[in-house]
Structures are given as C-alpha cells and as structure tokens.
Amino acid sequence: MVWFDMPSPDEQDRRMQMLAEAALPRWGLVADSITLIQHEDNAVFCVTAGGQRWALRVGAANGWSVQEQRAEMDWLTDLRRAGLSVPDPTVSLSGDTVEAVDLPDLVEARPCVLLRWVPGDPPEPGVPVEVARRIGALAAELHQRGEVFASARDVARPEWGFETLFGPGSVFARTELWEVAIGHHGQQRIGAAIARLERRFSSDGARPGAWGLIHGDLHRDNILVQDGAVGLIDFDDCGTGPSLLDLAAVVESFCRRLARSEGDRTLLRAALLEGYHHLRPLPDDVDAALRDYIAVRLLTTLGFIVSSTNPAVRSWGPARIPQILEQIDRFVAQDPAASA
Template identity: 35%
Template sequence: MLRSYDIDVRRMRLVQYEDNAVYFVEGSSGKDPGETALYMLRISVRDGRSPAEQNSELDWMAALVADKAVTVPAPVATRSSGKVVTVEEPGWPEPATAVVFEWIPGRASPPYGRPRVAGELGAITARLHEHASGFRPPAGFVRPSWGHADVFENGAAMTDPTARDRLREDERRTLREVCAAVRERLPEQSAADWGVIHADLHRGNLVGTPDGTVAVIDFDDCGWGFYMLDVATVLSSVLRTCRKEPGAYDRFAEGYLDGYRSVRELPPAAARFDEFLVMRDMIILNFVLGSRNAAVLSWGPQRAQGILRLMQNYLKTGEYDGHLSLAS
C-alpha cells in the first residue's frame, strides 16, 4: 500500500486493531530522503468508511491544518496527489482502503488533574466547533450523521441481529424506552447546535505534544452532529477515569467549560446535557454489541452491562452519570 506514497519505509509496527488497523511508520520522504519522517498508516479492512467518506474526512482535516484551527495529523497525498488508496491484497476477503497521515508525537490522554489541562481541552473543543461552524464542505462531501435516529433507532443495538442476540428482552425494552425519552427531550437541530463534529473526542484522542500544545487525532467517526455530543464525550471519558477521586470530575468540568467559553459560548443544547451523555454511551453500546473483534469482546460485555444499568437509572431520575446543570 505504501508504494502508492512517496515514502521509503524503514520500519513499521501495529499500534491498534479494532475497526481499523493502525500502524506507526518510520521512513523518509522522496522530498528529503536524508531526513527521518514519521507517519501513521490506517487500513480499513472490514465494514469501514467508503473511499468517498474517507476523502471527506481528509478534506476537513486538511482545512483544519490550513486554517491552523487546531493541531491535527496532516493527511499525506499519494504520488498521484490522491488521498485514499484502494487495493486488493492476497489473503484478504475484500478490497482494503488506506490513508496516511503525518505522525504527531506526544502522549495521549493528557493528565486530567494537571493545571490548565482542563481549560486547554475545553478551548480546543471550542476551536474545533468554531471552525466547523464556518466550514463550507466541498462538492461530494459525505460523512455519517450522529442524530437521534442514527444513534438510537438505526444503531446496531436496535437493528443488528448479532447485537440484539446479546441482549435480554428486558434490556431491549430498556433501550426502547431510553430511545423514546431522548427523542422527546433532544432539541431541534439548528445552526447554533449542529455541524461537523469529531464524534469520538475522548481523552485517548487528545495528545499532549512535546511543544506543550494538545493535538486532536482519529477523525474516523467525524460527521454531522450536535456540538454538545463532543462536549459530553470529553467529560464522560474523564469521569470514567477520575470517579474514585472525590470532586475531581466537578473540578475538571468547571475548568473545561471555562476553557470552552473562553473561545465561544456553549451551544443552546447544553441545557439538555444529560441526553448527550446518554447518546455518547449509546454509541459505545452500538460499537460493543455489534463488534466481532476479539479485543473489543474482551472488555465490551462488562462495559455494556454498566451502561445498561446507568440507562435504567436515567429512566427513573432523568439524570445520567456525569450530570451537570448547564445553560448556554
């Protein structure tokens, strides 16, 4: 696959394999063969995004790089100036697609308790949304939607036979009731609330770089959605990490939201924050229940049970784990 790129590969190693296979690549570029260059190769081999969807993902990332909105991995063009390579490899049952990015060095999941980290992550989220609000997609731009119907009614937990078989009848009933409750409480889509979002902005996709900035990686799920879904995703991921430390989540949330507001006001939909926490966990539930990946299935069932318990409590109280009283 890398023959399509102007890269002389010296070594590569697998970093992650869930939906995609992600490799760290060390080599040099044809432009400067004497200098070591670092890249990330992402290969989609099963149920991945289409080439058109991946091209659109890279269009937004390239715009973020060009506009210096936030630090993101810069897409690397092929020898023919394309962005997505489609190839057939011996032993693979279907064509695979590959994209290459410049590698961003640093540490994923910046420590939530370190001074200024919360505010910086909030400001980065806001800058991402500020850019999205003015982004004019090029012709042929196609990305998934993360609205209510996409996440709940048409998600794997409600439609995939494999996923449904992993649930008891009372659990399926819980999901139907949660689906109806969130549908009733979510606001209408509006320009102030809805645009292109990252859609998987958990701590692991935020990288503290050696120069002291924070980069955003892994735009594979980016698409149309409520800006508050990104906010809920960050805060939910921090909550899972710090819940045993009294007061840590509230302190982080306060700093994070202050950082966001330093760039732009919270979207009006912030008033329904609990529903976005539920939506985030429903996305995880869809991923886990619909997965056939052995690594996911090693941790997924326990995570799914925890989410279902939280959803049952949400139906009783109207509040979800990580609840905050927010207003725009």
C-alpha cells in the same frame, strides 16, 4: 476465500500487515518499521522512515468509502491550515490523499490513508485544570472551523442524528443481537432511554448553531498532550451532528478515567466547559443537554460492543456492558428537568 470470516486474531493482524506493506509504495515510502498499534474497526500502524513517523490507517471492511475518507482528509487539511494540531494527510504519488489497496485474496479494496504523526500522549489522572481548559477551547475551535468548512461545500460525511444512531437501520434495530447480549429486560431499559433522547435530538436540531461538523469520537484516547499543548487524532467518525455530542464524549471519558474524586470530576468538567464557552456559546440548558448526550455516548458504545466481531473489542467490551447499563438506569430514573 472471504477474508475475516474465520481467521484467528493473529491471522487477521498478519493480513492487515500485508495490506499496510502493499499500501506504503503508493506514497513512495520505504519503511524502517511498520508496527500495528490498533485493530478494532480500522487497522492503524505506526510507520517509521528516515527518522520520521506516520500513522497508516487501513480501512475496515464495509467501512467508510474512498469518497467519505477523502472528505475527512480535506477537513483535516483545512484544520491544519487554520493552525490546529491534528493529523496532516500525506498526498500519494498519484496526487490523492486516499488510496484503495487490494490483494489477491481480498474481496474488496481497502481505503488507506497516511498521516503525519501527532506528538503527545493521552492525558493521565492529575491532568492540570489549565490543560482541560485548553482541551475545551480546542473543541470549540474545531466546531467553529467546521462551520466555515461545511458552509463552502457539500461534505460527504455521515450525519449523526437520531435516525442514524437509533433508527430502523441502526444496530439498535437488530433485536437478535440484543436478546443474546442483554436479554428482554435490558432491551426495555435501553428503549426507555432512546425514547427520551429522541426529544433532545428534535429540540437541538431546531436550535441555531447546535449542529455542525464534529469529531464524532472525542474521548480521552483521541486527545494528545505534550508540554501543555493539545492535539486531536482519529477523525474516522467525523460528520455532521450536535456539537455537544463531542463535548459530552470528553466530559464522560475524563470523569470516568481521569477523575480520582468527586472534586476532580467537578473541576475537570468546569474547566472543559469554561474553555469551550470562552470561544463558543453554550445553551442555557447545557447541564441537561450534556446529561442526554452522555447517554447517547454510552448507548453508541454499547451498540459498538454488542455488534462487533473484532477480537480486541471482545476482550474489553463485555466488562463494560454492565457498567453502561447501570449508568443508563440512572439516566432513565432521573427527572428530565434535573441538571446533570
């Protein structure tokens, strides 16, 4: 039997629970509780034992390999040593940070990782400007550490360049998906946006310091705040790419989900950029660059929604599609020389 071809959402979750229970002995952990907290691509569980909490991540089918996830864990370990508040990988009884776990009915083993829990909650509307400034500074520090880490080794992580995101092997080449989801006219609108973005990737690829190791999915839900301190989680999409793609993810999600007015948007955006620029330079065309990379974020989110068969994604995704298309239309209509 091939898992996940037909099972109901509840059955999928039950099988993920079985995998989680099979994984924990690899770390010698006897859990008091194992609670599923997210199941989109990966399945993530909150594990409690002896008064402590961990995040157990069961990798997605056809997701990142053991080698790729081990590279992620190595970077997280380096970031922890540098004092950043990020998940702390736990070494298994075999001495590894990634364990491939299988069950009799599973087509292939799933990579599993166990991470120390990072305290805090995602920021809410009304987040203090000073906290937004700290988030920008933390993003800059993350990119600085990424440069140092990648300079000393080959990092087996994906490259988030134009070809990966929008080229022939990407979800945007699967025309049958798009025809059903948004029709021919919608595809034309997306094509116009992608054509403009190719120029951005080309110009930034030649700019010193513009590319490096990035988080890859730095939106509001992957930022945690506790008593003013800031932490980052969910490095599953980390890889090499334009640093401003991370900053664009923060700006877009904060302005959409936290700002209660245009004044809020202006203040949050300015604070994020100020915090980042305090530690790491921003390009002269930062406004136009952020506009472009926000469009990248919107398109990749759209691609994720359209291509996903996950019930959780299908529950929230359809409502986002017209919102994203409206934003893409505004992007295409805007003068490329204009500020964001």
